[in-house]
Amino acid sequence: MDLNKKVDELKDSLIKSVEKVVKIKSVQEEPKDGMPFGEGPRKVLDCALDISKELGFKTVNMDGYIGYAEYGHGDDYVAVLGHLDVVPEGDGWKYPPYAAEIHEGKIYGRGTLDDKGPIMAALYGLKAIKDLNMPLSKRVRVIFGTNEETGSKEVEYYMKKEKAPVSGFTPDAEYPIIYAEKGITIFDVVKDLKEGCQKGYNIKSIKGGTAPNAVPAYCECIMDGDSAEELKKLAVDFSNKTGFDIKAEISGKDIVVKSYGFAAHGSSPERGKNAVMRMFAFLATLPLGNCELKDYIDFFNKYVGEETDGKSFGVYLEDKESGKLTFNVGCVEMKGNRIKLSLNVRYPVTHKVEDLINPFNKKLEGTGINIENMTHQKPLYFPASHPLIKVLQKVYEEQTGKKADLLAIGGGTYAKEMPNIVAFGPIFPGKPDLDHQANEYIEIDDLVANAKIYAHAIYELAK
Known part of the structure; x- marks a missing residue:
């Protein structure tokens, strides 16, 4: 069985996991003991790590700041860095912002697109690799951040205690690939x-x-x-x-x-x-x-x-x-x-x-x-010839049938917070950027498509 078929088999479980994390309001609050960014971010981190355990991964919670699911062996590791914290919901919602309701093939809720849905898609991409027992030469970590929206202090905490990944990506921007950030x-x-x-x-x-x-x-x-x-x-x-x-x-x-x-x-x-x-x-x-x-x-x-x-x-x-x-x-x-x-x-x-x-x-x-x-x-810049860029271009083009043009932006993404990674998805060209907007949603078809792309990207980087 190939990766894409395995991801299709995992579709219902993926949707349920997205619903679980979206239903937790994870806006930064006053810190408490073991909750450096408040109760919501800690609760959603625990939830994501519980989901990861149920999927058969080793999990680590780094003092409530950040956590990860890990698979494989080797000295080096590939990272997928996503975040579970969200901005406040604001007004103007037609469906409750923390209910994760599904309407017309879309999951609605704060964080569905930014970034709970995409990081769950990456987790299930790794699950497909695990279930198929595909050989890897490096460990893979799906890293769950909890402070991206208000400072990324959790990644700072992580980098003080852990070595950097050798390569990876963040599913927290847009496709095809953002290779340059001013x-x-x-x-x-x-x-x-x-x-x-x-x-x-x-x-x-x-x-x-x-x-x-x-x-x-x-x-x-x-x-x-x-x-x-x-x-x-x-x-x-x-x-x-x-x-x-x-x-x-x-x-x-x-x-x-x-x-x-x-x-x-x-x-x-x-x-x-x-x-x-x-x-x-x-x-x-x-x-x-x-x-x-x-x-x-x-x-x-x-x-x-x-x-x-x-x-x-x-x-x-x-x-x-x-x-x-x-x-x-x-x-x-x-x-x-x-x-x-x-x-x-x-x-x-x-x-x-x-x-x-x-x-x-x-x-x-x-x-x-x-x-x-x-x-x-500092700027983030990977030359077009860099192996990471080449791998992600190959995967994107094979999975979508579209050219993987490289994007340069004036903004800064989550990729700037951790060495050796770039921003890769989840928003497809032509689709609306609903980050921080009322009525944020992710289309279920796009969620699954992301899981397939991320599965292949992880495998190509870690095989």
């Missing part, structure tokens, strides 16, 4: 303001954006000073001239200026309209006098403005593997004598972070602007 930096650019602006309008505060990795859709500036009616007219004139959506309103003794944009993900800021930078563009037209705040605003208008590729800032990078650097101004906060912008800059995979930061710092020289709160994720 380097991601998030940091604040901060200036202390020793003096306020003395002429015209006095800016009391600026606040905009919700996160560095999102294009801000709204920004608000509170000020007082010269004629409020004149400022309202200036806002109308500016909007008519630029097409930007800027409004000024009177609120007691203050004037509130509101800038409206269009949100987009920080990995593709060119798709949005940045409300913070449009606010800066308007503020630069006002009589503020010579002051440090105006210098800060003018600096970012000159070197960023509407650009999303870092050209004027002097940090433009590009490669054929992953395209252009992306530069997103995500948040602004100015109150009292301090202002900061929170930036999310993603750089191409064949470059190093120094290629970004060195010219960035050079541009800041003499401005009094400093970088604070820097976080960094």
Whole structure:
């Protein structure tokens, strides 16, 4: 019997296992003893390990952080890394988010697609290999994470105690194969303001954006000073001239200026309209006098403005593997004598972070602007000729009959958290990405198709 027929035999059991884990609400909660991410993540981890035991696998629970099912022998191992934690369900569901109801060939529920269904598919792919007693030269671990949605601290815990796999994949993205993920930096650019602006309008505060990795859709500036009616007219004139959506309103003794944009993900800021930078563009037209705040605003208008590729800032990078650097101004906060912008800059995979930061710092020289709160994720990149990529391409093409094009993305996947793995499925080309959406579902046919693809991928990597 071949692998695909064995997976078909396991279909009903696979569906029941997906239902079991989806019915557990595994959103991060307050930690408790033995439950580093709360009761839900620990409960679903126990459930997945119980399912694995019933299927005949050795299981290990690493102190409630993370666990795995293991099969085979050998010094080296192949890993399939998935996660059992989920984001909050939110509103707008037509079927209960934790009931795992089946309608029209689809299992509905939070986590069905991201990532409980796919990691169960991988587990059952390994079960098919085990049942057929197919010879392997390496161990295989199906690893169950519990903190992917809120920091991936569980993988950090795992890597402190275990050696890395020699190869593997995460079923937590899309097909065919994501072989390149840009380097991601998030940091604040901060200036202390020793003096306020003395002429015209006095800016009391600026606040905009919700996160560095999102294009801000709204920004608000509170000020007082010269004629409020004149400022309202200036806002109308500016909007008519630029097409930007800027409004000024009177609120007691203050004037509130509101800038409206269009949100987009920080990995593709060119798709949005940045409300913070449009606010800066308007503020630069006002009589503020010579002051440090105006210098800060003018600096970012000159070197960023509407650009999303870092050209004027002097940090433009590009490669054929992953395209252009992306530069997103995500948040602004100015109150009292301090202002900061929170930036999310993603750089191409064949470059190093120094290629970004060195010219960035050079541009800041003499401005009094400093970088604070820097976080960094290195790029993930496997050359197209890499054996892992070749194996996954072969499997995908044989199982689907479609070409396995390689994907490069600006976002970061679970693959970045563990060495020697890439993102491989579960979303097929043309199918909707329902991760984090209301009415999340996985089609049963796609669940089974994933189990078949993952079975062959595991076997090819571990045989």
